[in-house]
Amino acid sequence: MVKVSVQQEENRVQTSLKTIAFDVNGMKCAGCVKAVERQLQQHQGVISACVNLITEVAVVEYEAETIKPEKLAQKLTQTGFPTQLRTQTESVTEVVDKTAIKRKQQQQQQFWQLITAATLLFFSTIGHFHHLGLPAIPLLSNIWFHFGLATLALLIPGRSLLIDGWRSLWHKMPNMNTLVGLGTVSAYVASCIALFLPQLGWECFFDEPVMLLGFIFLGRTLEARAKHRASSALESLIALQPRIARLIGKQDSGTMGIEIPVEQVKLGEWLKVLPGEKIPVDGKIIAGTTTVDESMLTGEAIPLVKQPGEPVYGATINQTDVITLQVTRTGKATTLAQIIKLVEQAQTRKAPVQKLADTVAGYFAYGVITVASLTFLFWYLIGTQLYPEVLVTTSHTLGHHMVMTTSPLLLSLKLAIAVLVIACPCALGLATPTAILVGTSLGAERGILIKGGDVLEKVHQLNTIVFDKTGTLTQGCLQVTDCLTFGDLSSEALLQLAASVESASNHPLATAILAFAHQQELSLLKPTDIINQPGLGISAIVAGTRVYLGNDDWLSKNGIEISYEVATEVEKLFTQGKTVVYLAKEAQLLGLLALKDSLRPLAKQTIANLHKLGLEIIMLTGDRQEVAQKIATQLGIERVIAQVKPNEKAAVIKSLQSEKPNQIIAMVGDGINDAPALAQADLGITLQGSTDVALQAADLVLMSGNLWDLVEAIALSRSTVNKIKQNLIWALAYNVFAIPVAAGLLLPSFGLMLSPVVAAIAMASSSLLVVSNSLLLRNSHSRQNSLLG
Numbered sequence: 081m082v083k084v085s086v087q088q089e090e091n092r093v094q095t096s097l098k099t100i101a102f103d104v105n106g107m108k109c110a111g112c113v114k115a116v117e118r119q120l121q122q123h124q125g126v127i128s129a130c131v132n133l134i135t136e137v138a139v140v141e142y143e144a145e146t147i148k149p150e151k152l153a154q155k156l157t158q159t160g161f162p163t164q165l166r167t168q169t170e171s172v173t174e175v176v177d178k179t180a181i182k183r184k185q186q187q188q189q190q191f192w193q194l195i196t197a198a199t200l201l202f203f204s205t206i207g208h209f210h211h212l213g214l215p216a217i218p219l220l221s222n223i224w225f226h227f228g229l230a231t232l233a234l235l236i237p238g239r240s241l242l243i244d245g246w247r248s249l250w251h252k253m254p255n256m257n258t259l260v261g262l263g264t265v266s267a268y269v270a271s272c273i274a275l276f277l278p279q280l281g282w283e284c285f286f287d288e289p290v291m292l293l294g295f296i297f298l299g300r301t302l303e304a305r306a307k308h309r310a311s312s313a314l315e316s317l318i319a320l321q322p323r324i325a326r327l328i329g330k331q332d333s334g335t336m337g338i339e340i341p342v343e344q345v346k347l348g349e350w351l352k353v354l355p356g357e358k359i360p361v362d363g364k365i366i367a368g369t370t371t372v373d374e375s376m377l378t379g380e381a382i383p384l385v386k387q388p389g390e391p392v393y394g395a396t397i398n399q400t401d402v403i404t405l406q407v408t409r410t411g412k413a414t415t416l417a418q419i420i421k422l423v424e425q426a427q428t429r430k431a432p433v434q435k436l437a438d439t440v441a442g443y444f445a446y447g448v449i450t451v452a453s454l455t456f457l458f459w460y461l462i463g464t465q466l467y468p469e470v471l472v473t474t475s476h477t478l479g480h481h482m483v484m485t486t487s488p489l490l491l492s493l494k495l496a497i498a499v500l501v502i503a504c505p506c507a508l509g510l511a512t513p514t515a516i517l518v519g520t521s522l523g524a525e526r527g528i529l530i531k532g533g534d535v536l537e538k539v540h541q542l543n544t545i546v547f548d549k550t551g552t553l554t555q556g557c558l559q560v561t562d563c564l565t566f567g568d569l570s571s572e573a574l575l576q577l578a579a580s581v582e583s584a585s586n587h588p589l590a591t592a593i594l595a596f597a598h599q600q601e602l603s604l605l606k607p608t609d610i611i612n613q614p615g616l617g618i619s620a621i622v623a624g625t626r627v628y629l630g631n632d633d634w635l636s637k638n639g640i641e642i643s644y645e646v647a648t649e650v651e652k653l654f655t656q657g658k659t660v661v662y663l664a665k666e667a668q669l670l671g672l673l674a675l676k677d678s679l680r681p682l683a684k685q686t687i688a689n690l691h692k693l694g695l696e697i698i699m700l701t702g703d704r705q706e707v708a709q710k711i712a713t714q715l716g717i718e719r720v721i722a723q724v725k726p727n728e729k730a731a732v733i734k735s736l737q738s739e740k741p742n743q744i745i746a747m748v749g750d751g752i753n754d755a756p757a758l759a760q761a762d763l764g765i766t767l768q769g770s771t772d773v774a775l776q777a778a779d780l781v782l783m784s785g786n787l788w789d790l791v792e793a794i795a796l797s798r799s800t801v802n803k804i805k806q807n808l809i810w811a812l813a814y815n816v817f818a819i820p821v822a823a824g825l826l827l828p829s830f831g832l833m834l835s836p837v838v839a840a841i842a843m844a845s846s847s848l849l850v851v852s853n854s855l856l857l858r859n860s861h862s863r864q865n866s867l868l869g
Contacts, residue, residue, distance in 0.1 A: 097127060100149045101166040102138040104131065104156060106244065108256045111445050113509060114438050115253035116161055123147055123155070134513045138163075160247040190301045196237040200229050201294035223284055227275055230268055230286040238264060238293045254445035256506055260296055262449070263500040263836060264289040270493050283490055291837040292501060295844055320376055320395040321416060325360035326352040328404070349407050353398045361394040362414045363405035373397040377415065378527035378784035419783075422531060423524045432537060437508050437808060448503040448819070452496040455823040460492035467828045494836060498822040502839035506847040507814060511807030514854035519800030522858060527783035528793045535779045536804075538763045539797035542695060543743035545765075546733065548757075549701035549711060550588060551750045552767060553787070554677040558592035561658060562674035566646060572602060574671045578663050580605040581620045581629045585612060589661060592675050615702055615725030617661075628664040631704075640664045646672075657710035659703055679714065682788040687715045689791045700724055700732060700747075700757075729757035737762070748790065765790065803857050807850045814846045 104116055113131045116138060120129035125146025131138045140152065149165055156163040203225075234242065238261075245261030248254055267288040274282035325345050328337035337352045342360045345351065350366065353359050359372070371383040374396045383399055386392055392405055394414040411417065464471060471486055516533045523530045530536060547553050563571040579597035582590035584607050597604070607620035607627075616637065617630015628638055635642060642650075642662070646669065650660050658674040687697055698719045701708045708722040724732055729749075736745055737760075747754065747761035758764030758778050766778040767785045782789040822839050826832040834842075 096144045097141060098144045099139060099141050102140065102149075102153055102156070103164045103166060104136050104138045105162040106160055107131075107133055107136060108244070108506065111253070111255045111509070112161070112248075115159075115248070115251075115255070116156060117438075118253075119156060119159060119161075120152060123152060126152070132513055133509050134517050137166075159251050159253070160244055186304065190297070190304055193237045193240075194297045194301050198294060198298070200233045200237075200290050203229055223275060223286070226284070226286040226290075227272070230271065230289045233290045233293050234264065234268060237297060238289075241293070241296070254449065256445075256504075258445055259448055259500045259503060260292065260840075262452075263497040264292050266493060266497050266500075267292070267836060270490065274490075281487065283486055285494075288494075288497070288836050292840045295837065295840040298844065300844070320358070322358040322360050322395060326354075328352050343411065345407055345410050347407055347410060351405050351407060353403050353405065355398060355400055355402065357398055359392050359394055359396050359398055359405070361407050362409035363392055363407045365390055365392060366404045366406050368401050368403035370401040370403050371399045373399055375527075376525075377419070378786075419524060419529060422529050422781075423520055432534065433512060433804065433808065437512055437811075440508065444503070444508065448500060451503075451819060451823065452499040455499050456492045456496035458492075459495055459824060460488050463824065463828075464488035464491060470824075470827050470831070470833075495822065495824045495827075495833070497836045498834045498839040499819055501836050502818045502822040502834065502843050503815060504811070504818075504843045504846040506843075507811035507850045508808070510847060510850045510854075511811045512804050514851050515800050515803040515807060515857065518854050518857045519796060519803070523793065523796055526789070526792065526796075527786075528789055528796065529781040529783065530793065530797065531779050531781075533804075535763065536797045536800050538744050539746075539780065539794055540801040541744045542746055542763065542794065544696045544698065544736070544740060544745045545690060546698045546700050546736065546745065546747045546757075546761070547717075548729070548747075548749040548754050549699055549703065549708065550677060552680075552748055553683050553699065553711065553715060554679055556588060556677065556750070558588055558659070558675040558677050560592060560596040560673055561676050562653065563671070564649070564674070565671035566669055567671070569670050571671075572600065574663060575600060575673070576602045576604065577622060577627060577665075577670070578629055578661070578673055580622050581607055581618055581627050583607060584610045584620060585618055587618075589659070589675060590618075593661070593673060614727065625665050629661060631660070632662065635662050635664060635669070638664075640667055640669055642669060651706070654704060654706035655710065657707055657714075659707055679711070680787045682786070684715050686787045686791055687717060690794075691716070693791075693794060698736070700729060702726065727756075729754060730760040733757050733760045765793075799857060803854055807853055810853070811846070811850060818842060818846075 107113060107116065113133050116131045117129045120126055120131075120138065120140055123142075125143040127141040127143065129138060129140045140149070142149070142152075153163040153165055241257050242261045242265065245255070245257035245259075249258045267285060270282070271284045271286045271288075274280065274284045275286075321342070323342055324339050325342045326337040327340050327345070328350050330350050345361055351360060351363065355370070365386055365388050367388060369385070369387045372386050372392055373383045374393065376395060377393055386403070391408070392398075392403075393416065394409075395416045409415070412421070471488065471491060512533060516536065519536060520530050520532075530539075550556050550558075560575075563575055565571055565574050569577075575593070575597050579594050579602065582593045583604055605622050607622050609626075610618065610620045612618045613630070613634065617628065617634035619626060619628045619630075619638070621627070628634065628640065632642060640662075650672070653660055653674045656676070658676045661673045661675065663670045663672060690697055696719070697717050698721060699708060699712050699715075699717045700721050701711075702724055703711075703722055705720065705722040708720045712718070712720045721732055729747075733745065733747055744762045746763035746765055747757045748765045748767065749755075749758055750766060754766075758766065763780065764778040765780045765782070767782045767787065767790075780793055782793065818839075821832070822834045824833060
């Protein structure tokens with residue numbers, strides 16, 4: 081009873097778990113990401129929280145009975161991260177409009193911040209022209225004027241930065257704004273003390289906070305533009321959704337219909353689409369034959385011919401003729417909407433290396449504040465005593481020789497400020513998500529759906545690929561090649577009997593036999609008392625007699641023998657790569673049908689290139705060993721696992737995982753019959769991306785069904801992971817090198833000291849370099865041949 085109760089409780093918890101997405105604003109660096117995740121996970125009832133810095137989206141799994149999502153959003157907003165729930169009912173068009181408005185507001189805010197800071201920076205700079213030997217401008221050279229500029233810089237463009245930095249520090253979540261705020265305020269306060277207490281003999285450096293903010297905002301504006309370019313591919317995908325549909329009555333196909341918003345279209349209604357227009361929603365063609373450009377879904381540039389009864393997808397382009405379609409999917413159920421959802425989810429799912437980077441960044445600000453404090457104390461108490469020469473600087477400007485001295489306090493303060501400003505958690509936080517954003521968006525453009533950073537890492541580490549044969553390596557479209565009889569029955573009668581039995585099945589073999597019978601214009605008999613055994617065959621009563629159709633194991637199971645002469649004939653068919661289906665009535669073997677499948681285009685080239693990439697290839701099939709080996713030889717595949725029943729495929733994958741415990745094993749299948757095997761594999765890959773099962777079961781979806789896209793997907797994944805590594809190496813190396821230099825490491829030996837302004841330029845450049853390097857992924861991936869090596 082206890083076990084049952086525990087199980088019931090587990091089931092209850094599972095059914096109460098829900099997932100919600102939030103739009104989170106105000107995040108500036110990876111420290112913010114970790115802070116938001118920590119804030120969310122502190123709430124009882126929150127199972128997991130995953131936050132993306134670039135897309136500004138948080139995905140939370142929670143117990144619906146324990147906590148309300150509105151409470152989570154309210155709490156985050158109170159801690160300085162304005163948060164809104166993403167409603168499940170939002171249409172694609174509403175998402176497009178919302179994204180555009182948000183983007184415009186951000187750009188306007190950044191523009192005015194930058195203009196204000198640049199204006200203050202301009203006046204501050206020309207106010208120091210007299211240091212270059214140029215004539216002094218009375219007002220602009222006055223120290224009170226520079227005091228006013230610095231005050232305005234902090235109160236106008238820097239106000240939001242300082243408030244956010246202080247709020248984050250108050251809530252024990254220091255971020256990039258905290259570090260910059262501490263630096264600028266320290267410089268401003270020290271300069272004010274020097275100004276109002278001249279007897280101390282301190283130096284005023286009001287230009288420091290002005291220049292700091294100017295370069296910080298310049299860097300963030302450029303960084304925001306680069307981030308926008310990184311996310312533009314997904315936004316372009318979202319914007320593909322048409323806004324208008326032509327609604328017609330089912331009896332009025334000759335009219336042009338009325339235009340209505342696409343959100344108002346209902347299932348089952350009829351729509352008319354003119355040449356050159358986008359197809360509004362997913363549907364089935366009722367009337368008209370046309371060509372459709374599906375490149376936005378599949379990446380394939382060649383238009384497809386579409387005839388009545390065939391499916392069409394929303395946002396694809398009707399090219400040649402007028403068509404009438406019946407709506408099969410609307411809103412968030414359309415293929416485009418599912419793709420957008422999958423790409424968004426992929427960009428939220430973190431690679432393991434990103435989780436580590438976010439954890440480091442979460443404590444980064446504390447570490448930097450500690451280093452800055454130690455820097456100040458060292459130089460103020462020890463450094464200036466050991467190296468008194470660092471207090472004296474000499475400059476030569478336009479023939480003027482100037483010797484300047486500074487106090488230990490001011491030197492120590494400047495070095496501490498430089499440490500605060502030069503440290504860049506942003507570069508560390510942007511290293512992984514920007515590369516994943518570009519990689520997944522680029523894949524979506526080409527009909528390759530990569531479901532997250534964790535998938536990218538698995539693809540990068542891939543060792544073995546297991547291919548299902550039928551429908552994956554082959555076309556999956558079998559054709560009857562031979563119809564042999566072993567008695568008085570004619571070949572037409574044999575085919576009619578076989579097709580009659582198979583009319584109760586949807587197996588690929590049944591489809592091929594029925595199609596061949598239809599070509600021969602044969603009428604079918606009605607089967608009854610049907611017994612279907614997957615992996616073996618089918619039997620039914622036709623015209624009062626039990627008829628068996630299947631493989632040799634099916635015949636043996638039902639007590640039907642195969643003579644030596646027939647077995648010899650069948651061996652010849654097997655060596656030709658054909659699949660054999662036996663037909664028997666009662667205990668008598670009547671004949672057989674031989675069927676053959678053709679290889680997918682580029683299948684051989686794909687396998688060859690996968691071998692070049694160092695991958696082991698295995699073919700998995702339910703066919704006999706002889707048939708499977710024939711196909712494998714044609715493709716250059718060395719290892720074949722044959723005669724595997726559909727329900728045994730997952731077990732085979734599990735066995736391979738035990739055999740290769742330290743390797744990543746991928747399964748490539750059609751996403752329907754192979755769904756359990758796809759789920760069992762370390763990496764599930766499907767070529768039939770337009771089906772719901774495929775989209776859900778696989779980690780990597782090739783929408784076009786083109787096998788060569790697998791090579792491109794692996795190349796894209798590898799190049800994306802390489803970009804992540806480059807970004808992380810740069811971000812870590814930059815901080816490891818820059819912080820000690822800013823702390824005065826080179827000051828005693830080389831007299832090299834980084835001013836806070838130079839530190840700000842370096843910090844802004846570091847973040848910009850990471851984002852720009854991720855954007856280069858588009859250019860590097862276009863050189864496909866170089867990536868395959």
